[in-house]
Amino acid sequence: MPRTLPDTPLRPATLLVRGGQNRSSFDEMSDALHLTSGFMYETAGQAEDTFLGNIQHYQYSRFGNPTIEALQNKLAALEGAESCRVTASGMAAVHSAMLSHLKAGDRVVASRALFGSCHWIVSTLLPRYGIETVFVDGTDLDQWRDAFKKPAALVLLETPSNPMLELVDLPAVAEMAHAAGAIVVVDNVFATPLLQKPLQLGADVVVYSATKHFDGQGRVLGGAVLGTKKWVDEVLQPFIRNTGPSISPFNAWVILKGLETLHLRIPAMCANAEKLAAFLATRPEVSRTLYPFMDSHPQQALAKKQMSAGGSLVTFDIDGGKEACFRVLDALKLIDISNNLGDARSMVTHPATTTHMKVGPEERARLGITDGTVRFSVGLEDPQDLIDDLTQALDGLRATGGGKAGGVARAASPER
Numbered sequence: 001m002p003r004t005l006p007d008t009p010l011r012p013a014t015l016l017v018r019g020g021q022n023r024s025s026f027d028e029m030s031d032a033l034h035l036t037s038g039f040m041y042e043t044a045g046q047a048e049d050t051f052l053g054n055i056q057h058y059q060y061s062r063f064g065n066p067t068i069e070a071l072q073n074k075l076a077a078l079e080g081a082e083s084c085r086v087t088a089s090g091m092a093a094v095h096s097a098m099l100s101h102l103k104a105g106d107r108v109v110a111s112r113a114l115f116g117s118c119h120w121i122v123s124t125l126l127p128r129y130g131i132e133t134v135f136v137d138g139t140d141l142d143q144w145r146d147a148f149k150k151p152a153a154l155v156l157l158e159t160p161s162n163p164m165l166e167l168v169d170l171p172a173v174a175e176m177a178h179a180a181g182a183i184v185v186v187d188n189v190f191a192t193p194l195l196q197k198p199l200q201l202g203a204d205v206v207v208y209s210a211t212k213h214f215d216g217q218g219r220v221l222g223g224a225v226l227g228t229k230k231w232v233d234e235v236l237q238p239f240i241r242n243t244g245p246s247i248s249p250f251n252a253w254v255i256l257k258g259l260e261t262l263h264l265r266i267p268a269m270c271a272n273a274e275k276l277a278a279f280l281a282t283r284p285e286v287s288r289t290l291y292p293f294m295d296s297h298p299q300q301a302l303a304k305k306q307m308s309a310g311g312s313l314v315t316f317d318i319d320g321g322k323e324a325c326f327r328v329l330d331a332l333k334l335i336d337i338s339n340n341l342g343d344a345r346s347m348v349t350h351p352a353t354t355t356h357m358k359v360g361p362e363e364r365a366r367l368g369i370t371d372g373t374v375r376f377s378v379g380l381e382d383p384q385d386l387i388d389d390l391t392q393a394l395d396g397l398r399a400t401g402g403g404k405a406g407g408v409a410r411a412a413s414p415e416r
């Protein structure tokens with residue numbers, strides 16, 4: 001008999017280290033990497049019984065694999081969800097959750113402040129299939145209320161949002177959405193399951209980019225969708241099985257190993273982010289600093305109600321627009337320019353010319369993204385070294401008086 005975990009409810013740290021383990025007959029200590037596309041049957045009859053559903057047997061890694069299942073079980077236990085499916089990327093998770101549920105003639109309501117590719121799915125892809133889409137300012141409950149005057153099938157929102165760290169009042173929006181007939185899909189990447197539990201706040205489905213904090217070391221892409229067993233089995237699983245947004249068992253294994261330290265990394269990153277936000281707010285070159293738990297954040301009270309810490313991202317504006325901003329980014333010696341986030345290594349992104357270039361200047365203005373806006377993913381380095389790096393980069397801007405653009409050798413390039 002394989003040993004199973006105790007029946008008593010286990011705490012998040014224990015679930016992250018131990019949850020979901022799918023031990024093989026070799027009794028390995030660490031999670032086994034089942035790098036196989038298919039599985040063999042002892043007899044033709046066993047294959048037939050498997051396809052008939054009479055017996056449980058792995059068939060093909062597009063829709064079932066022991067390493068992938070271990071990751072799904074760990075994530076479901078951590079989230080407090082009945083079921084989970086992991087996918088090849090965060091975007092595979094978002095589009096699978098949406099397209100599996102929607103059909104022509106449906107209506108989708110989304111908060112405007114979305115990750116660039118999520119915005120493209122709602123604004124460009126869904127209308128091609130005869131789905132009506134409506135964007136609202138996610139912070140404004142009156143706009144949500146107006147949007148729900150007509151029935152809706154699905155709501156997509158992100159809280160806190162990328163990159164402006166806006167919050168959506170989850171219980172209030174979920175109540176209105178349910179009354180209008182919609183399921184609520186929450187992209188919980190910025191909060192992670194440790195800081196915010198959308199299912200407990202009224203959401204029906206939670207999606208993640210596992211590329212970010214779950215891996216946490218910038219190695220592989222992955223995504224996850226969590227919801228009720230009925231919805232996952234009847235709506236999501238047939239879509240994934242037949243369209244193939246499946247994750248490699250290797251990437252699932254890397255993410256499994258990454259998760260074992262999530263509960264240590266997230267509080268450390270939040271503590272660093274809080275220090276860096278406080279530092280940036282003191283600098284005269286920085287005209288605005290956004291961090292959900294900081295007193296100056298317009299939705300601090302809501303953040304403290306829905307989240308247990310402010311997260312690992314800080315967004316700030318450098319006075320002097322794109323030129324000044326690029327000069328500061330190019331002068332950084334430790335912090336990298338890169339458009340990933342949630343990595344142990346700190347990095348900065350210039351959303352207007354990278355992740356949010358394609359949404360256009362008008363939509364950027366509506367979102368509050370200026371040419372001086374920087375998204376800062378705070379990592380696990382010593383915070384004083386990060387402060388020192390930003391100090392020398394910002395000091396350089398003042399020394400030269402903010403005139404002509406500096407070198408562009410390290411300028412950010414469009415979304416890769």
Ligand SMILES: *Cc1c(COP(=O)(O)O)cnc(C)c1O
Pocket residue numbers: 089090091092094115118158162187189190208209210211212221222223341
């Ligand atoms: C990164 C990200 C995604 C997309 O995830 P990928 O793994 O890059 O496909 C979706 N939503 C948010 C908020 C993200 O940060």
